[in-house]
Amino acid sequence: MTAKVAIEGVSKEFVREGGATVRAIDKATLFVNEKEIVVLLGPSGCGKSTLLRSIAGLEAPNSGLIRIGGETVFDSARNIDIPPYDRDINMMFQSYALWPHMTLEANVAYPLRVRGISKRTAQAEANDYLELVGLGGLGRQYAGSVSGGQAQRAALARTLIAKPAVVLFDEPLSNVDAKVRSRLRRELLRIHAELGFSALYVTHDQIEAMGVGSRIAVMRAGRILQIDTPEAIYEQPDDRYVAEFVGEANFLDAVVRRVDDVGMRVSTSLGDLDVRVEPDESPTVGTEVVVMIRPEYCELRPLRDSKSPQPNTIQGVISSAVYAGSRSEYICEVRGEQVHIWALGMGRRLTVGTEVEVELRGEFIRMIHGSLGVGRQP
Numbered sequence: 001m002t003a004k005v006a007i008e009g010v011s012k013e014f015v016r017e018g019g020a021t022v023r024a025i026d027k028a029t030l031f032v033n034e035k036e037i038v039v040l041l042g043p044s045g046c047g048k049s050t051l052l053r054s055i056a057g058l059e060a061p062n063s064g065l066i067r068i069g070g071e072t073v074f075d076s077a078r079n080i081d082i083p084p085y086d087r088d089i090n091m092m093f094q095s096y097a098l099w100p101h102m103t104l105e106a107n108v109a110y111p112l113r114v115r116g117i118s119k120r121t122a123q124a125e126a127n128d129y130l131e132l133v134g135l136g137g138l139g140r141q142y143a144g145s146v147s148g149g150q151a152q153r154a155a156l157a158r159t160l161i162a163k164p165a166v167v168l169f170d171e172p173l174s175n176v177d178a179k180v181r182s183r184l185r186r187e188l189l190r191i192h193a194e195l196g197f198s199a200l201y202v203t204h205d206q207i208e209a210m211g212v213g214s215r216i217a218v219m220r221a222g223r224i225l226q227i228d229t230p231e232a233i234y235e236q237p238d239d240r241y242v243a244e245f246v247g248e249a250n251f252l253d254a255v256v257r258r259v260d261d262v263g264m265r266v267s268t269s270l271g272d273l274d275v276r277v278e279p280d281e282s283p284t285v286g287t288e289v290v291v292m293i294r295p296e297y298c299e300l301r302p303l304r305d306s307k308s309p310q311p312n313t314i315q316g317v318i319s320s321a322v323y324a325g326s327r328s329e330y331i332c333e334v335r336g337e338q339v340h341i342w343a344l345g346m347g348r349r350l351t352v353g354t355e356v357e358v359e360l361r362g363e364f365i366r367m368i369h370g371s372l373g374v375g376r377q378p
Contacts, residue, residue, distance in 0.1 A: 002070050003031040003032060003033055003067070004032050004033060004034055004036075004068070004069060004165055004166050004198035005030075005031065005032035005038075005055065005066075005067070005068055005166050005198070005200060006031050006065070006066070006067040007028055007029060007030050007031070007051070007055065007064070007065075007066055008029050008064060008065040008066075009027050009028075009029055009063065009064040009065065010025055010027070010028045010029070010051070010054060010061045010063070010064030010065070010066060010074075011023065011025050011026055011027050011028070011061060011062050011063045011064055011222075012024045012025040012047075012050055012051075012054060012059060012060075012061045012062055012222075013062050023222050024047045024050040024222050025047045025050055025051050025054065025061065025222045026047075026221070026222035026223045027064075027223075028047075028051055028064070028222070028223070028224050029224070030217055030224060030227055032166065032198050032199070032200055033198070034196075034198060035192075035196040035197070035198060036198055036199075036214040036215065037192060037198075037199045037200075037201055037212055037213055037214045038199070038200050038201070038213065038214065038215050038216075038217060038227075039200075039201045039202075039203060039208075039209040039212055039213035039215070039216045039217065040052065040200060040201070040202045040203075040217050040219060041203060041204070041206065041209040041213075041216050041217065041218050041219065041245075041246075042204065042218060042219035042220055042245070043204055043220070043245070044204060046219040046220050046221060046222065047219055047221070047222040047223075048202045048204075048219050049170055049171075049202055050222075051219075052091075052168055052170055052200060052202050053170075054066065054074070055068070055089070055166075055168060055200065056084055056087065056089055056091050056168055057073065057074075057081070057082060057083055057084035057087050058084060060074075060081055061074060061076065062076065063076040064076060065077075068087055068088055068089060068165055068166055069088050069165030069166070071088070073086075073087050088164050088165035088166070089164050089165065089166045089167070089168055090111070090159045090160070090162055090164040090167055090168070091159070091167075091168040091169075091170065092155055092156060092159040092167065092168070092169050092170065092172045093155075093170050093172070094170055094171045094172065094174055094175060095175065096143075096148075096151040096152060096154070096155045096175070097155060098143035098151055098154060098155060098158075099143060100142065100143050100144030101142070101143075101144070102142070102143060103139060103140050103141060103142055103143070104126075104130060104135060104138055104139050104140075104141050104142075104143055104146065104150075104154045105123055105126045105127060105130065105139030105140060106126075107143055107154055107158055108126035108129055108130060108139075108154060108157045108158045108161055109122035109123050109125065109126035109161075110158065111158060111161055111162040112125060112126070112161060112162065115162070123139075125161060126139065126157070126161065127139050129157035129158075129160060129161045130154065130157055132157065132160075132191060132194070133153040133154070133156050133157045133187065133191065134153055134187060135150060135153050135154060135157070138150065148175060148176045148177075148180065149176055149180040149183070149184065152172065152173065152175070152176055152180075152184060153184070153187070155172070156172070156188070156191070160191070160195065160197065163197075164197075165198065166197075166198050166199065166200065167197050167198070167199040167200075168199070168200050168202075169199060169200070169201040169202060170202050171202055171203055171204070172201075173185065173203075173205075173208065174203075174205075181208070185208060185211045185212055188212065189211075189212065201213065206245070206246050206247065209230070209246075210230045210234070210246075213230055214229070215227055215228060215229055215230075216228065216229075216230055216233045216246075218233065218241075218242050218245060218246065220241055220245075225238065225239065225241060225242055226238040226239070226242050233246055234246055234247055234294075235366070236366060237292075237366070237368055238368070239368060240290060240292075240368055243292050243366075243368055247294060248294065248295055248340060249292045249293065249294050249295070250292065250293050250294075250295065250298070250339055250340055251290055251291070251292050251368075252268040252269065252270065252273075252290070252291050252292075252337075253268065253269070253288065253289075253290060254266035254267060254268045254273070254275075254288070254289050254290065254291050255267045255286065255287070255288055255289075256283050256284065256285050256286060256287045256288075256289060257272065257285065258285065259277075259282050259283070259284070259285060262276070263275050263276040263277055263362065264277055264282065264283070264367075266289065266291060268291070269335060269336070269337055270314050270334055270335060270337060270339070270360075271314055271335075273291070273312050273360060273362065273365060274311055274312055274362040274365075275291055275362055275365045275366075275367060276362055276363050276364075276365065276366075277367055281367065283367070289367050290367070290368050291365050291366065291367050291368070292365070292366045292367075292368050293360050293361070293364055293365045293366070294364065295329070295340040295341050295342040296327075296342045296344075297360075297361050297364035297365075298339065298340075298341040298342075298358055298359070298360055298361070299358065299359040299361065300330060300332070300341045300343055300350065300356055300357075300358055301356060301357055301359075302350070302354065302355070302356055302357075303315060303355040303356055303357050304357060310357075310359070311362070312359055312360045312361065312362050312365075313357050313358065313359045313360075314334050314335075314339075314357065314358050314360070315334070315355070315356070315357050315358075316332040316333050316334035316335075316339065316355075316356060316357075316358060317332065317333050317353065317354070317355055317356070318330055318331070318332055318333075318350050318351065318352050318353060318354045318356060319331050319332065319333045319338070319352060320352065321349075321350060321351060321352055323349075326344070327342045327343060327344050328342070328343045328349065328350075329341075329342055330342075330343065330350065332356060332358055334358065339358055341358060
């Protein structure tokens with residue numbers, strides 16, 4: 001199956017004032033398949049928007065190859081650089097980019113009108129797409145008189161109406177409030193399921209990336225560190241940076257003491273822990289590793305009277321307790337270390353100073369790499 005977008009070895013450098021060269025994209029390679037949304041996730045300045053703009057033709061990379069819908073639109077080796085208007089893409093920007101003096105109907109119909117489609121046909125199609133995004137009956141409203149959420153829906157309809165090979169989203173929901181943003185994410189997924197378009201989606205919001213992406217590409221300093229499903233990115237990060245950027249986690253330096261068919265035992269500052277590992281990544285005894293466990297996989301309970309030791313269970317004292325609505329967030333002091341623990345709902349409503357025991361569930365402890373990875377395509 002031919003990828004809708006193929007990016008191979010793309011690099012882009014900028015020269016700052018004073019002559020310093022900055023590599024915004026560093027040999028990026030990724031593929032977007034049919035009916036797939038790939039999210040480019042990373043902090044500001046990591047290169048995700050520059051990569052998106054390079055695909056759109058708004059930036060010219062220094063090297064590499066870009067194909068859209070099977071057509072080569074950039075190839076540094078063959079000096080190919082197709083202009084943006086000849087690439088089979090459409091782009092939804094952070095700003096709504098609607099003409100306020102035009103109706104929603106006219107805004108949405110515009111991509112069809114510039115292709116020479118008749119006004120009547122374009123208007124009918126525009127109203128169908130306004131209906132699709134939940135704005136049926138509002139086509140005659142002027143863009144300058146609608147809410148931010150409605151404007152963003154209209155911008156989405158205008159982006160999709162021309163049925164491009166690939167849709168590019170540049171932080172499209174950052175200008176609306178959290179509740180509207182959540183609602184629009186669900187709407188985007190509904191529309192994607194109905195239309196089946198292929199897309200690249202840029203965001204720095206981890207929750208948004210998890211909710212929207214078929215796969216996520218985590219970026220740092222112009223490099224793609226890992227490309228995988230949201231579940232794999234969160235549960236099986238390739239390296240420590242990915243693990244820290246996507247969600248919260250507890251990290252422990254460890255030494256491998258035993259390896260068997262079901263996992264390994266490691267020594268840490270909290271004591272010995274049993275850890276599950278994949279068959280192809282079992283380290284040898286004596287190896288220094290880093291292990292990780294997410295706060296929601298730590299079981300917290302008041303200290304028992306029983307003195308018999310339990311596997312992967314440690315004792316400590318609550319040093320911080322925060323009620324966060326859907327969960328309670330605790331910090332537990334254990335042998336000079338801080339262990340972050342989340343309990344769903346009100347949890348046990350434990351107070352600061354309470355002596356507790358914490359079970360670190362071995363099936364959810366992951367061995368990770370401490371240095372930056374090179375990214376991978378599943």
